[in-house]
Amino acid sequence: MIGSGRFRRYATGYAFILPWILGLTFLVAGPFLAAGYFSLCEYPPLKDPMYIGGANYAELLGDPSFHRALGVTMLYAAAAIPLGVILAMTLAMLLNARIRGQSFYRVIFYLPHLVPTVVVAILWMWIFNAKAGLLNFVIGRLFAAGDWWTGLFFDVAALKVGKFVIHGGACWLLAAPALAAATWGPLARRLWPRENSRLRQLVCLAAIMAIVLAALPLLSAAAHTLRPEDVRKFRSPGWLTDGDPMPAGVGFAPSWALWSLIIMSMWSVGQMAVIYLAKLQDVPVELYEAAEIDGASWWRKTVSVTIPMISPVILFNVVMAIIGAFQVFAEPYIMTGGGPEDKTRFVAMFVYEQAFRYHRLGYASAVAAVLFVIIIALTLVAFRVSKKHVHYSGR
Amino acid sequence: MRGVHFILAAIVLVVVMVAWFEPRPDVAEYDPAVHAAFKDTWAKRVHITYWEKWGSFEAEAAQKMVDAFNASQDEVFCHYIRTSQVDRKAMLAIVGGQPPDVVGLWSDNVAPYAEADALMPLDDLMARAGLGDDHYIPNYLEMCRYDGRTYVLPTAPVSIALFYNLDHFRAKAAQLRAAGLDPNHPPRTIAELDRYADVLTVMAPDGTPDVMGFLPTEPGWYHVAWPYYFGGGLFDANGSPTPDLPANVRAFEWLKGYARRYGRDNLTRFRQGFGNFDSPQNAFIDGKVSMVLHGVFFPQFIDRHRPHLHYGVAPFPCAPGVRGPRSFLNEDNIGIPRGCKHPEAAWKFVLWTQTRGLEILNRLQGKHLPLARVPDSFRQGHPNRFLKVFEDLARSPEACVIPTSIVWREYSDEYKRGFDHIWHWQVPKSALDGLTGAERDQETRQLTREEIVRTLTDMRETIEGKLRRKLERTEQRKARAAQ
Numbered sequence: 001m002i003g004s005g006r007f008r009r010y011a012t013g014y015a016f017i018l019p020w021i022l023g024l025t026f027l028v029a030g031p032f033l034a035a036g037y038f039s040l041c042e043y044p045p046l047k048d049p050m051y052i053g054g055a056n057y058a059e060l061l062g063d064p065s066f067h068r069a070l071g072v073t074m075l076y077a078a079a080a081i082p083l084g085v086i087l088a089m090t091l092a093m094l095l096n097a098r099i100r101g102q103s104f105y106r107v108i109f110y111l112p113h114l115v116p117t118v119v120v121a122i123l124w125m126w127i128f129n130a131k132a133g134l135l136n137f138v139i140g141r142l143f144a145a146g147d148w149w150t151g152l153f154f155d156v157a158a159l160k161v162g163k164f165v166i167h168g169g170a171c172w173l174l175a176a177p178a179l180a181a182a183t184w185g186p187l188a189r190r191l192w193p194r195e196n197s198r199l200r201q202l203v204c205l206a207a208i209m210a211i212v213l214a215a216l217p218l219l220s221a222a223a224h225t226l227r228p229e230d231v232r233k234f235r236s237p238g239w240l241t242d243g244d245p246m247p248a249g250v251g252f253a254p255s256w257a258l259w260s261l262i263i264m265s266m267w268s269v270g271q272m273a274v275i276y277l278a279k280l281q282d283v284p285v286e287l288y289e290a291a292e293i294d295g296a297s298w299w300r301k302t303v304s305v306t307i308p309m310i311s312p313v314i315l316f317n318v319v320m321a322i323i324g325a326f327q328v329f330a331e332p333y334i335m336t337g338g339g340p341e342d343k344t345r346f347v348a349m350f351v352y353e354q355a356f357r358y359h360r361l362g363y364a365s366a367v368a369a370v371l372f373v374i375i376i377a378l379t380l381v382a383f384r385v386s387k388k389h390v391h392y393s394g395r
Numbered sequence: 396m397r398g399v400h401f402i403l404a405a406i407v408l409v410v411v412m413v414a415w416f417e418p419r420p421d422v423a424e425y426d427p428a429v430h431a432a433f434k435d436t437w438a439k440r441v442h443i444t445y446w447e448k449w450g451s452f453e454a455e456a457a458q459k460m461v462d463a464f465n466a467s468q469d470e471v472f473c474h475y476i477r478t479s480q481v482d483r484k485a486m487l488a489i490v491g492g493q494p495p496d497v498v499g500l501w502s503d504n505v506a507p508y509a510e511a512d513a514l515m516p517l518d519d520l521m522a523r524a525g526l527g528d529d530h531y532i533p534n535y536l537e538m539c540r541y542d543g544r545t546y547v548l549p550t551a552p553v554s555i556a557l558f559y560n561l562d563h564f565r566a567k568a569a570q571l572r573a574a575g576l577d578p579n580h581p582p583r584t585i586a587e588l589d590r591y592a593d594v595l596t597v598m599a600p601d602g603t604p605d606v607m608g609f610l611p612t613e614p615g616w617y618h619v620a621w622p623y624y625f626g627g628g629l630f631d632a633n634g635s636p637t638p639d640l641p642a643n644v645r646a647f648e649w650l651k652g653y654a655r656r657y658g659r660d661n662l663t664r665f666r667q668g669f670g671n672f673d674s675p676q677n678a679f680i681d682g683k684v685s686m687v688l689h690g691v692f693f694p695q696f697i698d699r700h701r702p703h704l705h706y707g708v709a710p711f712p713c714a715p716g717v718r719g720p721r722s723f724l725n726e727d728n729i730g731i732p733r734g735c736k737h738p739e740a741a742w743k744f745v746l747w748t749q750t751r752g753l754e755i756l757n758r759l760q761g762k763h764l765p766l767a768r769v770p771d772s773f774r775q776g777h778p779n780r781f782l783k784v785f786e787d788l789a790r791s792p793e794a795c796v797i798p799t800s801i802v803w804r805e806y807s808d809e810y811k812r813g814f815d816h817i818w819h820w821q822v823p824k825s826a827l828d829g830l831t832g833a834e835r836d837q838e839t840r841q842l843t844r845e846e847i848v849r850t851l852t853d854m855r856e857t858i859e860g861k862l863r864r865k866l867e868r869t870e871q872r873k874a875r876a877a878q
Contacts, residue, residue, distance in 0.1 A: 044510070045486060045511050046513055047872070050875065131668035238667075339811075340815045340819060358804055
């Protein structure tokens with residue numbers, strides 16, 4: 001017999017989770033099991049499901065449209081997840097800095113996540129417009145400035161047609177390594193005996209600027225010579241309408257259209273950053289103090305203290321991002337309709353089309369089942385890989 | 396703890412009460428502000444719902460048709476409900492057992508809806524009402540049928556033709572004459588069309604066009620029509636897919652020629668500067684493209700956004716040796732979903748639309764009639780001044796339609812992907828190394844042709860596979876039902 005006090009405690013507990021249990025049973029588990037059965041059937045709407053065994057799965061194996069959709073989704077996940085994690089962590093570290101107006105910045109970076117998907121999609125369609133878009137306008141201006149600067153050292157017109165012609169002014173590029181040698185090389189101690197002198201700091205700043213300014217034309221010339229097609233496209237990308245791979249010539253690389261969606265997915269990293277931020281603020285200050293006493297640099301503290309301490313949250317975000325990547329639907333549906341040439345047709349879109357455009361509910365269920373297995377497998381891989389790298393400070 | 400229980404119970408109670416007492420939407424509810432004219436007969440009428448796709452002035456036209464029906468008798472009241480993505484929503488409603496009484500679909504919905512038993516066959520009802528095949532232009536009725544039975548009836552027919560900007564022709568009159576072309580007449584052959592396009596095209600210094608004489612991807616709605624202008628087709632007489640017919644390959648070579656001549660990327664960038672179809676920034680209305688292939692409805696849209704645009708309409712030219720005039724026909728149609736609440740009243744409305752209703756709708760939408768016999772009054776004062784061109788095209792013995800097929804949706808999607816692939820495909824640079832001038836052109840054409848043939852052959856095999864599988868499953872289902 002359970003005492004009345006215990007009974008009440010149990011009853012209260014179950015009462016609290018009852019709505020969730022009911023929802024799970026009728027809205028998740030029921031349809032989930034039904035979809036499992038339908039995946040073994042031919043099931044047009046308004047007709048009874050007809051059991052056909054594993055025929056839908058056999059068809060999936062040889063369906064090039066499904067393979068394309070799966071490939072697109074995998075590529076998206078492979079690019080968008082690491083980029084998102086890195087960007088969100090960087091953002092979180094910046095937001096964690098003790099500066100004035102910190103709350104304001106946090107709100108600003110979180111706000112994009114609150115904008116409805118359809119609005120974001122339409123907004124980015126305008127940003128990506130090749131003719132009148134904001135992005136191409138900025139890229140055009142940057143290239144104009146870059147061409148002017150590169151033109152002081154190299155013949156840009158020749159570079160554009162794949163020829164490498166150096167102007168006499170290119171010898172000025174040697175000033176950068178000379179300045180660097182004078183700043184950090186063996187001579188530096190003689191020239192600037194006082195480590196923190198104002199003059200030394202100014203020279204350091206000048207050397208960094210010189211290196212950056214010298215690197216720009218060199219990088220530009222190298223890119224023009226080694227990847228002329230990519231540079232040509234970068235000058236005015238077609239974004240959502242361009243199905244060519246980027247980098248050019250790499251058959252399996254994401255298309256420009258897919259890169260557009262990957263870039264767009266960074267729009268909502270603010271939400272991920274807020275989760276990182278919550279964990280960052282939980283990292284004990286003593287660890288940083290101990291690291292500083294040991295003489296650790298900023299980078300060493302990040303690698304040896306910050307990342308291990310927030311690793312459970314990184315794992316959580318990665319798992320959620322994997323699930324999210326396999327559910328991408330609204331953005332490509334609105335922005336590209338899966339085109340050009342199926343280069344942005346994600347698996348979730350494929351499922352929707354099979355069910356509601358081609359009326360193949362059984363086949364769509366089979367795709368959904370395969371998708372489920374893939375997500376589970378990737379999540380398990382993430383957990384397995386993380387075992388060695390995730391640090392739970394509570395244990 | 397007791398307080399928490401009380402709050403939870405109160406929330407549950409409020410939710411249940413709201414759900415229970417929330418008044419169900421009822422179309423038959425009388426609204427004196429809207430239905431005053433029908434006050435006396437409101438209660439005794441059967442109220443039916445009609446889901447239709449149109450927006451803007453086309454929706455107003457459909458509403459006027461429905462109003463006229465409601466005023467014409469006192470037994471049925473039709474409620475017009477404007478519904479986006481009507482084909483998908485209607486199917487869900489039919490599956491859910493709450494379909495509308497009448498639904499407006501597109502011609503490519505007929506086969507999948509009929510195959511799913513989602514629509515009532517109308518043949519018996521038509522026979523009883525004396526509505527025979529001779530009432531319609533045969534092609535338009537053909538699109539309403541699947542497997543020998545009629546599932547829908549036409550509402551708004553579409554035929555397509557060449558629209559050309561007379562202002563552009565006049566502005567370039569001297570150049571057109573110098574090229575041996577008549578600035579007062581539209582092109583009569585495909586070769587002439589290409590020459591007109593070349594003269595009318597204006598390129599910006601950055602290599603992108605300012606104006607394109609002709610752009611096959613604008614508006615991009617009729618890609619399936621191109622093979623027909625070259626004497627090809629997408630199905631043979633047995634309903635088997637034939638995307639790789641030699642004539643179809645020729646059509647694709649011609650289309651690809653535009654991407655090659657003007658630069659695929661330049662044209663893609665150029666297209667991104669166009670606005671929506673129903674806007675003043677429409678490429679033809681805005682003067683960015685001088686000639687387009689468009690439908691009978693387009694003049695109404697031009698009049699809305701740029702009423703003083705000088706343009707002409709003519710049959711789209713055919714390839715050499717192909718008989719014309721040709722047009723690719725399509726239609727909107729109307730059907731009665733299976734399981735609807737008032738099938739008799741719905742049929743009464745559908746039958747009425749096939750006479751007086753079609754006249755009201757198509758006059759106000761600026762379209763022609765799908766009927767074999769057109770009342771003279773229909774043409775008098777019709778808003779589309781090019782009505783005759785479209786009527787003649789619709790009646791032309793060379794006019795083409797897509798046969799209703801259970802794999803048409805898959806086919807059209809695969810076709811669009813194939814078109815995109817061919818349009819964007821570029822000959823690998825390594826294949827042209829060391830070649831110049833005519834030799835290079837020759838090799839480019841040859842490799843392009845091979846890629847087109849490969850793409851269209853793949854398309855045929857894919858669609859044949861899908862068709863075979865569907866037919867096998869249908870047979871399997873029949874066999875199991877017979878057991």
